Structure formats: C-alpha cells, structure tokens
Amino acid sequence: MSSIEKADIENLLSTFIDPNHGTDLVSAKSLKSIAIDGSDVCVMLELGYPAKSIVDDMKSAVEQHLKTLPGINNVRVEITVKIISHAVQQALKPHAHVKNIIAVASGKGGVGKSTTAVNLALALAAEGAVVGILDADIYGPSIPTMLGLSGSPESVDNKTMMPKVAYGVQTMSIGYLVGADQAMIWRGPMATNALQQLLRDTNWVDVDYLIIDLPPGTGDIQLTLAQQIPVSGAIIVTTPQDIALIDAQRGLAMFAKVNVPVLGVVENMSLHICSQCGHEEAIFGTGGGVAMAEVNKIDFLGALPLDIAIRRDADSGRPTVVADPDGRAAQIYKAIARKTAARLALKAKDYSSRFPTIVVQNT
Secondary structure, three states: OOOOOHHHHHHHHOOOEEOOOOEEOOOOOOEEEEEEEOOEEEEEEEEOOOOOOOHHHHHHHHHHHHOOOOOOOEEEEEEEEOOOOEOOOOOOOOOOOEEEEEEEEOOOOOOOHHHHHHHHHHHHHHOOOOEEEEEOOOOOOOHHHHOOOOOOOOOOOOOOEOOEEEOOEEEEEHHHOOOOOOOOOOOHHHHHHHHHHHHHOEOOOOEEEEEEEOOOOOOHHHHHHHHHOOOOEEEEEEOOOHHHHHHHHHHHHHHHHOOOOEEEEEEOOOOEEOOOOOOEEOOOOOOHHHHHHHHHOOOEEEEOOEOHHHHHHHHOOOOHHHHOOOOHHHHHHHHHHHHHHHHHHOOOEOOHHHOOOOOOOOO
16 A cells, blocks of 8 residues: 655645635645544645635535545545735725725615625624624615614713624614714715724724725725725625626726725626516626626626515515525525635735834933
C-alpha cells in the first residue's frame, strides 16, 4: 500500500472548487491542517463566511473527493467558520463594532432593493452570522415596516441608541425617530448627517455584517457612504429591464470611482410566477443581470422571481426568509447571502488594527 503524502492531499484539494466563491480550497486559504495516521486522514478547513445550511453537504463532498486518492481508508473533514474584518476605502478605518459594512444599492427605485436587503440580512443571520441592517433611505425608510418594528429606540446614556432587534437582526432607521406620516423635507447635507449619526450613535453589538440599504440613485447619501463610511463591499440590485440596467450601470461606476469593490449583481423580478396556475413569464425581459455582470467582469450572485409571496411577506413585517425558510425564494436568498460573504472573504483583510496610533506630544 502506497504511503500518503500531505502534498498529494493538498494537490487534490486544489482541484476542489468552493461553489460559493468559485475558488479552490487551497487558493482561498481554507485549508488549515492535514493530519495523516497510516491510511487515515483528517483535514481541517476554515471558511471565511457563514454557511450553516450547506456545511454538512460540503463536508461530505470534500470527503468523497479525498477518497479518490489511492491508499486512503478513512477520511474525516472538519469545517469551522471565522469571519474577519476586510479592508475598506483608503484613509478610513473599519467601525469599531462592525467587522464589515456591505452597501446594497440600485440605480433606480422600484427594483425591490429594500426587500432584497432585508432578506439578505436575515439570510446571513440564518447562515450563522451576527447581522445588522441600517436603513439609509432617509426620505423613504421602509425597513421598520418590513421587519414589523415601530417606536423609538432605547437610550441608556441619552447620547447613543440601542439597535431595535427583529428575528435576531440588529436594526436602525430614521423611521424609528419620526412619525410615519411625517415628510422628511431635508436638503442633502442634513440627510447625509443623519445617516452618519445613525451609524455612529447606534450601539451595534459585535456585528459581522452590517447591511446598509441605500436610497436609489447616485446622490449625496451615496457619495457620503462611498467617501466617509468604511465600506467593505457593495451589491447592485437590478431588474432585467433595459432602463433599470442603464441606471444600475451608473451605480456600478460610482463605486468604481471611489474604490469600493462591487461583490456582485442581484437580478430581482427575473421571472413572474402566476399564483393561480404556476405559469412562468419573463415580464421584464431575460438575461440582463447576467449580461451586466459579464460586461463589467463582476459576479452574478443570483436571480429572484417576481413572486406575490415575497411582496406579501415584506408588507406583513415577516420577510420571506423567516416566513418560509425552506421555500424556493428563501433558498435563493441564502445562496446569494453565502456567495456575497464568500466573495468578500477573498478580498484583502483589514490590517489597520496592527498599526499603532502615533501621538506627537511635547515632553
């Protein structure tokens, strides 16, 4: 019987592609250790993203992959998850209590961006991460309604606010601070100050991913976020419709100019499913999101159907990922969440904490 070498196992694992980010386990630095005892092999893997719902399947797939190596008798694969803070824009430091901020943006309104942002946050939480969501749409906050929350946030010190929590997700929105019928007639600087204050003055508790639901467009709030708020990555939400894609392209260009990596594109309302007969029809066209991703050399994270249940769940304050966690739409949201976090896991780490702060003083 031939002896097994660590190099053989490493070479074999370099041919196993992680489906969540499309990179092999060795290149992605997921392989942490290999232990060999005769014909028995134990491999330790560490993922940089939450993956609770697929970790057992992945473990089995890696074990089967390793069993193709001659001489192996027993294989044991152990998978752990470690979410770290990733690099943000130059001259900015990550938030002290938030490892990663992910902006969810769209070029135009009406593409289901907020619904996507809320379900993405809930999906990341379902996959095992500590998640927050910040409603940056100062003029039209919708997160409180979608999560069934209302009332003012608590303040322990009369200076900062505690996030309101729904389904295990920490949340903050201007909607908690003003009446539902009150119009926010603010100029740009007031709105951008409000956004920064909501982020800064909320006592986020050890958040792995803070999802920021941006208002549509490329105005003051988007520029403030891109230039003054430490963002690890962004997602663009579009529909397959040509008009939506044109505006989504502008949003993509804005993030490129300010060096915020776009983690991928989500195509919403890609297919209408009739609630009566189940007939599927591409009302807004087909393939637009995929084409946009290919042209811009970014990832296509997934496509969501135009389903009445998704709208109904969001309006009822119990979004799809929690209302029907095993349903088709929830599974798509979870797959998009895993891919988003996995793409981010491949990005540069944040090293700012390793460098000391230099203070010059007279002695």
